[in-house]
Amino acid sequence: MKVILMSMPDVAPLIIHETAIHMPSHGIACVGANIDPQHEVHIVDLIRKRRRVRAYVERLLRKYQPDLVGLSAMAWQYDTCTKIAKVIRRCRPETKIAIGGYHATLMYDEIGSADEGRLFDFMVRGEGEIVCKRLVNALAGEDALDTIPSLSWRNADGQFVHNAWDGPLDLSQPLELPIRDKRRLTWGYHILYSKIELLETSRGCTRGCNFCSMRHMYGRSFRPYPIERVLADLDDIYYTRKCRWAFIVDDNMVLNPKRVMALCDAIIARGYRKLNLVVQADCISMSQNEEMVAKMAQAGFRSVFLGIESASKKNLDAAGKGNIVSASQKAVAMCHKYGIMVIGGLIFGFPDDEEADIIANYQFLKDIDADAAYCQILTPYPKTGMRAELIQQGLVTNKTDYKKYSGLWANVKTRHLSSDQLQYLFWLHRQKVLGFWRPSGRARSQGRGWTAIWIYIMKPLMKRFYARILKRDGWEGRYQRELQRLERMNHFPDLIDL
Numbered sequence: 474m475k476v477i478l479m480s481m482p483d484v485a486p487l488i489i490h491e492t493a494i495h496m497p498s499h500g501i502a503c504v505g506a507n508i509d510p511q512h513e514v515h516i517v518d519l520i521r522k523r524r525r526v527r528a529y530v531e532r533l534l535r536k537y538q539p540d541l542v543g544l545s546a547m548a549w550q551y552d553t554c555t556k557i558a559k560v561i562r563r564c565r566p567e568t569k570i571a572i573g574g575y576h577a578t579l580m581y582d583e584i585g586s587a588d589e590g591r592l593f594d595f596m597v598r599g600e601g602e603i604v605c606k607r608l609v610n611a612l613a614g615e616d617a618l619d620t621i622p623s624l625s626w627r628n629a630d631g632q633f634v635h636n637a638w639d640g641p642l643d644l645s646q647p648l649e650l651p652i653r654d655k656r657r658l659t660w661g662y663h664i665l666y667s668k669i670e671l672l673e674t675s676r677g678c679t680r681g682c683n684f685c686s687m688r689h690m691y692g693r694s695f696r697p698y699p700i701e702r703v704l705a706d707l708d709d710i711y712y713t714r715k716c717r718w719a720f721i722v723d724d725n726m727v728l729n730p731k732r733v734m735a736l737c738d739a740i741i742a743r744g745y746r747k748l749n750l751v752v753q754a755d756c757i758s759m760s761q762n763e764e765m766v767a768k769m770a771q772a773g774f775r776s777v778f779l780g781i782e783s784a785s786k787k788n789l790d791a792a793g794k795g796n797i798v799s800a801s802q803k804a805v806a807m808c809h810k811y812g813i814m815v816i817g818g819l820i821f822g823f824p825d826d827e828e829a830d831i832i833a834n835y836q837f838l839k840d841i842d843a844d845a846a847y848c849q850i851l852t853p854y855p856k857t858g859m860r861a862e863l864i865q866q867g868l869v870t871n872k873t874d875y876k877k878y879s880g881l882w883a884n885v886k887t888r889h890l891s892s893d894q895l896q897y898l899f900w901l902h903r904q905k906v907l908g909f910w911r912p913s914g915r916a917r918s919q920g921r922g923w924t925a926i927w928i929y930i931m932k933p934l935m936k937r938f939y940a941r942i943l944k945r946d947g948w949e950g951r952y953q954r955e956l957q958r959l960e961r962m963n964h965f966p967d968l969i970d971l
C-alpha cells in the first residue's frame with residue numbers, strides 16, 4: 474500500500490510573526506513510523522507549502538499515486554481539511570481518505586452525519602499508531618476493519634460504524650521513532666531560523682483545566698515513555714539529524730517531578746553539547762520543585778511555555794485551574810533564577826472580564842517579567858467543559874465556524890464586553906501595555922543573531938511604520954489593518970471554489 478499523511482497549512486501566530494516558527498506535526502510522524510515496513514509511507518507538513526497548496530497536493534497525488542491519504546486536523550483547521558479532501562476526491566477518486574487528530578476524535582459523530590463527512594472513508598479517533606497500522610494492513614487484505622478499536626469505517630450501506638475505543642496507548646510497548654528521514658517530503662522546520670525537531674517524553678495530563686481538549690483525547694491519564702526510548706529519540710534528533718533544538722510536545726511533562734529529574738540526569742549523562750530544549754509546563758509543578766527546575770536548566774531546557782492563563786482569581790476558578798497567581802509569579806522567578814526563558818501564556822475573555830481585567834492581565838505579565846507573551850482569546854473548543862458552561866450562559870457568539878477557533882479570534886463575549894469589543898481590547902492593550910517586544914538578556918543570549926536583527930533593524934522600522942499609521946488612522950485604523958491581515962493569513966487562494 475502507498476500512504477501519504479498530511480498536516481494542514483493553517484497557522485496561528487500567537488507569539489510572533491507566522492513565518493518565524495514552523496514545526497513539523499508530531500502526530501503524523503508517529504503514525505507514519507508505525508505503519509508496517511512493507512508499505513510505502515510519506516509525510517507532508519503543508520505549513521511548508523502555504524503558497525500553492527492545491528497545486529502541491531495534486532502534484533503529490535500524481536507522483537505517488539497513494540492508496541490512502543491520512544489528514545490530520547485540529548478544530549480550526551477542519552475547514553481546510555475538507556477542502557484538501559475535495560482536491561483528493563477530484564484528482565484521484567480511487568484514493569481512500571482517512572481523517573485523524575483532534576477534530577476527528579472529538580467530533581466523529583458530527584462529522585459522520587454531516588454532508589462533508591462523505592469526503593472521508595475512515596476516521597481514526599485518539600492515538601493513531603496502532604489503528605492506522607492496522608487500517609493499512611486491512612486495506613491490503615491482511616486485517617479486518619471491524620476488529621480495529623477506535624476506527625470509524627463505512628459499512629455496505631455507506632454508514633459510519635464507530636468501533637469502540639480500547640483505552641489509551643501503552644507507551645511502554647516497542648513503538649517506532651517518529652519519521653524524520655527522507656520519507657518526509659517537506660523540510661525547512663525552524664524556530665526563529667534555527668533548525669528544530671520535536672520530541673515526546675510522555676502523553677496526557679491529569680489536571681482539570683476545563684478549556685483544554687486533552688481529557689477527551691486520551692482520557693485523564695499520564696503515560697510516560699521509557700527513558701531509554703526518549704534518549705534514543707533524542708539521539709536521533711541530535712546525532713542523526715544534527716539538530717540542536719528540540720521542542721518537547723508533551724501535554725504536561727512536569728506532572729511527575731521525580732521522573733523529570735531522572736530524565737534530566739539521563740540527558741546530562743549523555744553529554745550533548747549545545748542542546749536547547751523547549752517545553753510547555755504548568756505553574757504549580759514549576760513553582761514547587763526548585764530542584765527539578767535547576768536540573769532542567771542543566772539538561773539544556775532554555776525556554777518554557779508557562780500556562781499562567783490569568784492574573785485574576787475569579788478567572789482561574791472559572792478555568793478550573795485553582796488560584797495559581799502566586800504560583801505563576803514563583804514559577805517565573807524560579808525559571809529566571811536558572812536562566813530559563815519564560816513564554817507566558819495568557820487567556821482573555823473569561824465571563825466576568827471587563828476592559829480593566831484585560832489591562833491588568835497584560836500588566837501582570839509585564840510585572841512578573843515574562844520574556845515573551847503567548848496570548849489568546851478564550852476559545853470554546855468542541856466537547857470541553859468550558860464550551861458547555863459558556864453556551865449555557867449565552868456567552869458563545871460563534872458556535873459553528875471552527876475556522877476561527879485558533880485563539881486569535883473572539884468567539885465569545887463576556888458579561889461586560891461584546892465579542893467585537895473583546896477582540897479590539899485584546900489587541901489594543903497588548904500594543905499599549907506590552908508594546909514592541911524587548912528581548913531580555915536571556916532571550917539575547919539564546920539568539921544573538923535574530924535578537925540583534927530585531928532590536929537594531931526590524932523594531933525601529935516597524936516603530937516608524939506603525940507610528941505613521943497611528944497618526945494617520947488612529948488606533949481603530951491600525952486595528953482594522955491588523956484584522957484584515959489575520960483574515961488573509963489562512964486564506965489559500967487555490968483552495969477556494971471547491
Ligand code: B12
Nearest residue numbers: 484485500543545547548573574597600601686722724880
Ligand atoms: C505541542 C503543542 C503545540 C505546539 C506546536 C507543536 C507543532 N507541531 O506545531 C505549540 C505550543 C506551538 C502549539 C500551538 C498551537 N496549538 Co497546540 N498543542 C500542543 C500539544 C501540547 C501537543 C500536540 C502534540 O504534538 N502531541 C503529540 C502527538 C503525537 O499527538 P497528536 O498530535 O495528538 O497525534 C496523535 C493523534 O491525534 C492521532 N493523529 C493525529 N493526526 C492524525 C492523522 C491521521 C491520519 C491519523 C490516522 C491519526 C492522527 O495520532 C497521533 C499519534 O497518536 C496539544 C495538546 C495539549 N495538551 O495541549 C496542543 C493542542 C493540539 N494545541 C491546540 C491549539 C488550539 C493550538 C494553537 C491554535 C493555539 C493555542 N490555542 O494554543 C496553536 C497553533 C499552532 C500552529 N500549528 O500554528 C489545541 C487543539 C484544540 C482542538 N480541539 O483543535 C490543543 C489540543 C490544546 C488545547 N487547547 O486543548 N501547540
Ligand code: SF4
Nearest residue numbers: 678680681682685724
Ligand atoms: S495543564 Fe495543560 S494539558 Fe493539562 S489540562 Fe491544563 S491545559 Fe490541558
